[in-house]
Amino acid sequence: MRTLPDLMIEPVVRMALAEDLGRAGDMTAMACIPEGARMRAAFAARKAGVLAGIDCVRLAVRAMDPAASIDLRLCDGDAFEPGAVLAEVEADARAFLSAERTALNLLGRLSGVATLTRAYVEAVRGTGARIADTRKTTPGLRALEKHAVACGGGINHRFGLDDAILIKDNHVSVCGGVGEAVRRARAFAPHLMKVEVEVDGLDQLDEALALIAEGVGPDVIMLDNFTLGDLREAVRRTAGSVVLEASGGVDLTTVRDIAETGVDVISVGALTHSAPVLDIGLDAL
Structure with missing residues (x-):
């Protein structure tokens, strides 16, 4: 299992969240989601690959909802098939939806790098x-x-x-x-x-x-x-x-x-x- 210290990841996650939230926060979530509503969701793979950046999910969600429940199903470096559940989260719905894009952007980007690297290593x-x-x-x-x-x-x-x-x-x-x-x-x-x-x-x-x-x-x-x-x-x-x-x-x-x-x-x-x-x-x- 490969990990990076949170100290190295957290500044990137917080910068990405701040960029997304802008000057007024998530207007859609505040407009559509009742205050205090809860949400459960899974980060799931659409394609086969190699995981990297799963801690970005944890840190992005916790930055918005420190009390969120997060179950990381796989570790960085693990291979997975389409449909694999990488993580499950239960959190405040407004907070979770505000963190969604940052978490997916970093997870998809880093897993893409890991997956391409694995292809070269196998070659x-x-x-x-x-x-x-x-x-x-x-x-x-x-x-x-x-x-x-x-x-x-x-x-x-x-x-x-x-x-x-x-x-x-x-x-x-x-x-x-x-x-x-x-x-x-x-x-x-x-x-x-x-x-x-x-x-x-x-x-x-x-x-x-x-x-x-x-x-x-x-x-x-x-x-x-x-x-x-x-x-x-x-x-x-x-x-x-x-x-x-x-x-x-x-x-x-x-x-x-x-x-x-x-x-x-x-x-x-x-x-x-x-x-x-x-x-x-x-x-x-």
């Missing part, structure tokens, strides 16, 4: 390659979306600019080459911080490998938009001396072929920037 099963996310996340939702990737069986790349050094093509260009950029990074990096460098061809790969031979090389080399043939050659040349990450041109039709070249990690921006929202509904009981 490379048996190859030894791992599926990683990127920083191409929805602003403000990074921690939740990366949690959803982990729920789907993927691994997290760096969370931000401060937890790893990733030397991209523009850094290399300004520094004047892969070797100089990596040397500067190694001299600057704190004791526990990893260094990764992106290379766009076998010539730059050789520059990075020369540094490894000197003992000042990167921990990870990202092979950006390599052909399958060049990926296989990169695996041969490195011979396990460094972690190889493939990036660029990755989708569900290509990921298996990329994994079979022998790379260690495949990073996929689509996990977060292109995951469709999973269809989850709220049914009154």
Whole structure:
């Protein structure tokens, strides 16, 4: 079971509720629902998927009705079929209906990320390659979306600019080459911080490998938009001396072929920037 601390989720939920409630609150609920009325309903899956964000439901409902009764039927990371009941809630009807859209938006978005990630993980099963996310996340939702990737069986790349050094093509260009950029990074990096460098061809790969031979090389080399043939050659040349990450041109039709070249990690921006929202509904009981 995967969880995030409420402290990380609650600000997102409260921001979304405030955005929805606007300046005057839920006018429809106040107009149509008698004060004090109660309501029971279930969050139910319309499609098969992998769950992520179930705590968003709990926090959204409790923010509007602290006394609500909430029964979470599944945990983040669980797979489910169409029709599965993910959670049942009994609460003040006005409060519950005011929280409904925020809860569904976050639950559907995060479960969509987890479900797409699981599809990529299954596509490379048996190859030894791992599926990683990127920083191409929805602003403000990074921690939740990366949690959803982990729920789907993927691994997290760096969370931000401060937890790893990733030397991209523009850094290399300004520094004047892969070797100089990596040397500067190694001299600057704190004791526990990893260094990764992106290379766009076998010539730059050789520059990075020369540094490894000197003992000042990167921990990870990202092979950006390599052909399958060049990926296989990169695996041969490195011979396990460094972690190889493939990036660029990755989708569900290509990921298996990329994994079979022998790379260690495949990073996929689509996990977060292109995951469709999973269809989850709220049914009154």
